[in-house]
Amino acid sequence: MILVLFNQLGGKAIALHSQVITEFCKTIGADNKQRQGLIKLAKKNVERLGFLA
Numbered sequence: 001m002i003l004v005l006f007n008q009l010g011g012k013a014i015a016l017h018s019q020v021i022t023e024f025c026k027t028i029g030a031d032n033k034q035r036q037g038l039i040k041l042a043k044k045n046v047e048r049l050g051f052l053a
Helices: 002-028 032-049
Strands: none
16 A cells, blocks of 8 residues: 555656656757657656665
């Protein structure tokens, strides 16, 4: 039960972070490919830092 809640919370955090990256890219005029690259980089950093189970 706790693991399920943890995974749901992690999924929501990732979704919110992706939205922030998307808004940032809109602000600076980055295209979709650049946005996807930033999201992938953020995911790798989170995994490397151990924030995802």
